Amino acid sequence: MNKDQYLKELKQLLAPLSKVERDEILYDYREHFDNGLRDGKTDLEVINELGSPEEVAENVLEELPNSKKSIHNTNTDLVRMVVLSIVLIFINIIFVLAPLIGIITAYFGLYSVVVTLIFSPMVLFFNAIVNGVGSILISFFLVGVGLSLGVLVLLGLLWLGKWLFRLIKMYINFNVRLVRGY
Template sequence: MNKNEFLNQLEFLLEDVHESDRNEILYDFLEHFDIGLANGKSEEELVLELGDPKVIAKDLLADYRVTKAEKDKSIGNMYKAILATFSLSFFNIVFIVGPVIGIFGVYLALCITSVVLTISPLLLILNVMFNGFANIELNFFASIMLCGLGILMSIGMIHIGKFLYNVTLRYIKFNIRTIKGGK
């Protein structure tokens, strides 16, 4: 592989990266080639020393995705950041996906619980439709209480969601720092 092939491949692999960032990255490698060539190395030698563009691109992409998930908070961006991070190595699949699935599962279950509690007065209406007005006072108060509990819980879940998002980001960053692709 020569200089142009290396740079073209890197550019292709980084097509999802914002143009100004991508140009900056490519410029750094261009400079590397210019100086290396001026020091009497061949293009092939320099490419060999730089290593696989795929490995370099994975590293850059993971970092780019995490930065994006930090700036623009959305589930989609978080999903991309997680995907990019565990593409770095198999090791990451175990260390990121395991805890994330576990915690996310519990979170989801709690979210569903809070929604069900909040709509419990609707269940009361269903109850009346099928069972008539037996025990109506008790059921009415119970459903109002559960509804209130559900609303409080929903508010809590929103805060916990934000907290989990930030913690996951920090955990991913820690992983990128310690586990990265290499030679």
Template sequence: MTHTEYLNHLEKHLHQLPEQEKQEVLADYQEHFEMGMLEGREASEIAKDLGHPRDIAKEVYLQFRIENAETNKSITNLSQAILSTMSLGLFNLIIVLGPAIALLGIYISLWAAVFSLYVGAIGVFFVTSSSGVQLILLQLFSAMVLAGLGIMLTIGLIKLGNMLYQLFMKYVKWNVKIVKGENYV
């Protein structure tokens, strides 16, 4: 395979990347070919050493998604990083997707509990019909306690969400290192 064919195949497989990122990657691989040819190597030998363009594109796309998820924190970016990680192999489908679904389920159920505290506060204050000042004060106090718990848990869940996001990004990076066979200590 000539270096032009190789770069064309690589460009075709990099279609998911933004244009600027794609051009940087192509320039890097153009440089690999130029340096190799200056050393007297054949283009086919250089292409063989570099690996298949499809595999390179998967790794580049994965790195792009991980970096994007770290700099622009959102569930969408995290999901894209997870899906890109799973493209490395079937092993990752179980090892990465399983914990992601479990943590997401637990996190959503915690938010449901907080929501129920807010609904309970409204229900205790407005729904119960009572007579007497003591009962009204008890209702008011109960509603304030439930709302206060809801507010405290909301703050805690926001902080927990940020922490889980960071931990899961570390887990994804660690998993990528294992799959690539890098030192993961």
């Protein structure tokens, strides 16, 4: 095999690439040949040092940024994942954890509002019936108001909880995706 055959074969093997990219790559290898020949080497010596066109093409296709293969296999990627995980854990502990606990606590705190809305008028109502304290009519009305408001707030809370849960899940997924790199 000589230089021209080598470059021709490489060109064919790089057919999956765009013409611009292929030409750039071939330029590099042509330059390498020229430098080697000027160094007093023969075509064959340069080819032996380069490796076969198949090997080169395989390398080129592996190093493409959109090739998942290269993303998963490189050693540096594992290092990147570990470092990123540690950074994310720190960021989450420092900036995300406290507000999250606050929000979740506040969220469950709102359930006590529901309990109060539903049960405190009932206490009033029972007091009115059993002990004769206050008006039965007004406290009955209050039971109705408290019950309907309580149920409304409860429904709202359930809906909010669903979204809160989804949001947290999305955030966790986002973190995982960030670490895995796609």
